[in-house]
Amino acid sequence: MLTNLHLIVSSLVLASSYALVGIGYNLAYSTLRVINFAQGQIYMLGALIFATVAGTGVPLILALLTGVAAGALLGMAIERFVITPIMRRGFSHGNTQAALLGTVAAGIVLTEVANRAWGTKELGAAALFGSGSVHIGSFVVGIDSLTVIGGAVLCLVAVWAILYKTSVGLQMRAVFADPSVTMLQGINFRTVTTISFVVGGVITALAGILVSPLTSVTTSSGLQLSILGILATLVGGLGRMWGVVPAAIAIGLSQSFVSYYITNQYADLVTYVGIFVALIAPYWVSKLTGGALKWPLRRQRAAAAA
């Protein structure tokens, strides 16, 4: 039981990063209908920059701000210099595909640049609120874990507040619903797009910053988070902002429990198979049940597409 509780805490830590990266994906997708495959690299660079700046001895808050600023800049740069220009050019089969390729390439450029700056060494940063732990009976939970989970919740609340309590958020939601009608209403589509990429970048970098004291971040974390974050997004329903949260928790739980109880050596393989199954499940569930049973998380997306 105690082990399971500990496993749940570690799954929630994992889930926090997946959910935040997933929100980043969704913000990008909702405006331009493109998956920004470099999202994981923003996570990685946010964490590495934070850890490096923190390592120089400056106040942690300054390091935090630097990491967040890097995330914002990267989000904006990918939108302005990669996705939007490519989408404006023709391509044999739809510009979203070309833009997806562009973000894959941008992600590799970022990974390679990070490789040259940091090498393969693991960087761990000082935790924001020290490294103590909380004891509840024999159940021990690290303050750093609580920081990650709490921070993730705060971030989600912040995104919610931006979307539902500000006028920019209202414009963003309008663009998500229907870009062309929104443009006709006089809302500047480009500005809203850039803002949502910036918010996505900030959230994603924050995920990296929160997690970095706990699990050391390397330059290869970028790709890993890209894949797991996108899995959470797809399972939760692409474009459904909050669907990623339960999906991320499910993925985190399955990862922790599989690697503890079943296999550690092939935990990755199990994850990949899991991703594969999760992706094909919606189609096969509805196909095998003759359409009677639909993957609940996908229904809205299908309706939106129709």
Added chain:
Amino acid sequence: MLLGRGPLRRALTYALVAAVLVGAVEAAQPGDFQAQTWAWVAATAIMLFGFNLIFGVTGQMVFSHSFFWGVGAYISGVLTVVYHWNLIPALLVAVIGCALASYFFAGLLVGLRGFALAIASFVLPLTLPKLTNLSQQWTGGINGLTGIPLPVGSLQTYLAICLVVMVAGLWLTQNLISGRFGRAWRLVGHNEMMASSLGISPSREKVVVFIFSSSIAAVSGALFGPIFAFIAPDSFDLNAMLSILVGSVVGGAGTMIGGVIGALLVVEVPQLLVGYAENAALIYAIVLLVVLRVLPKGVAGTAVDFAYNLGLRKLSDVRHALGKLRDPRTVLRPGGMAADQRPDDAEAAASVLHALAPAVSFAPAGNGTHVVLRVEDVHVRFGNLQAVQGMSLTVEPGGFTGLIGPNGAGKSTLFNVISGFVAPNQGRVLVGDTDVAGLPVPSRAALGIARTFQETQVVGDFTARESVAVGAHIHARYTHLHALLDLPRSRRVEAETSAFADDLLRSVGVSGASWRRVRDFPYGDQKLVQVARALAMRPRFLLLDEPAAGLNVDEVTRLGVLLDRVRKEGVGILLVEHNVPFVLDHCDTVIVMHHGEMIAEGPSDRILASEAVREAYLGTSMSHREATQEVTA
């Protein structure tokens, strides 16, 4: 083109290219390192043929190609190293293995498209290192498989073999995509709905292309192993996939020759750069970013566009020289718009059409039995909205039924029920005695139901001829084998299809040259191309969704003449149209829908007199009655 026209001449030209390459190897006698590099180019080019099929032609974003490349290399490598097989049987087993594996995966992935497909297929290459680890005793695990033997004496001879296989692969894949399969696959990549309405099953075609593409990757993998006598999991990792993408996009993803260009670029060019090895990924990624922005169609695609534009310019010169003589519109321009002049215009149009159009037959394909399309008591509900309520209608062969009604009356929904895009909540659709409930869209198309869509849907770079020929897909009967080997049958059928498409284009009155891309046509012609495409199916029943919307007066006249001819040859037409005079002029039965229900049915004159129809079109019954009372009072 240099390659000539006849199939034999084309095959001989490819053989000549292969012979020249072999001769060049003999003459140059490259050193071992050079031979290795060039063989690597050849193997990469072969792999890119496969990738271009699925990614460039069929438009499916799959990241699994490097996985099948690796699986092919490993199957063949293990068989030659561990079991001392000869390369040729090992290669065949690798191809069969990859074909089966890709059939399995394609079957699982078939419901996915777009981003989900990209991500699901992205997972496969990541599993390769784990799989080699699991089978360490054969594959050498993370350390790789060493000592893969050369099947021939020297690297130079092996290079010659690889080059010959590459040219053969180019010939085969080029043959495969230049006929009905290429058209169908490109259409699937652009518009799955339209493809299925023409009898092409998108999921089936995607599975077929996926198997082709993976099998070709297996050939390349099997050839790749002996070049360096060594393969390792990281030869086929995501960086390898990245180089495949770069090669494909830079060379020109939609073409096969682009594979050769791309292979040269990703293998040869980096060798010239200092410090290449450690910077490969970075260079590839930057090149990809630049090419996506500057040259999105790649080298070969851009060359094709250039040649096409050159042709367009020549055409406009010819036009200029001939003046307006060739343009049938100058003949058709009506003097006025008065209703009594319409028959004259129609006659003029008919005579011009007759002069232009050869004797193309619109008679339905198949046997001449009398088959009736019946819609019985169809109900469709979308949530709380009752879109169609108890609609029944019959379309006889040679009958012309018009369906009119205000916007939102449920006309298009009824069309979707008949063609199979929407399942009714209640009611039946019968073709003859066959209940088509549960039949997917492509099968209904095969039963002879053709339809057009409300908005013009221009398919990528399709020329007018291709746009129409793709409609004849189900009648162009030859197999993949015929296409691959460019056998006489496929050539004959293709020639017939092209001629049929050209005839149809002239019959519907499209004025432009049939080699021009549809997107360069004016709007009216684009709509007429759509009608020609549906007619190319030689359907029993033609469902037209607002074909006259956006056409000018001449074009509407021509469309009417055409449709009258089509029905006379035994095709039953169901027409949804807002141009009420057009419907009243041409249809023998008119059905009026309002709020999902039929409010009137009958010949045009009765419809015009119907009170219910006037109410639906002109206003509510209340105001109408009040108005009448005021007048009579």
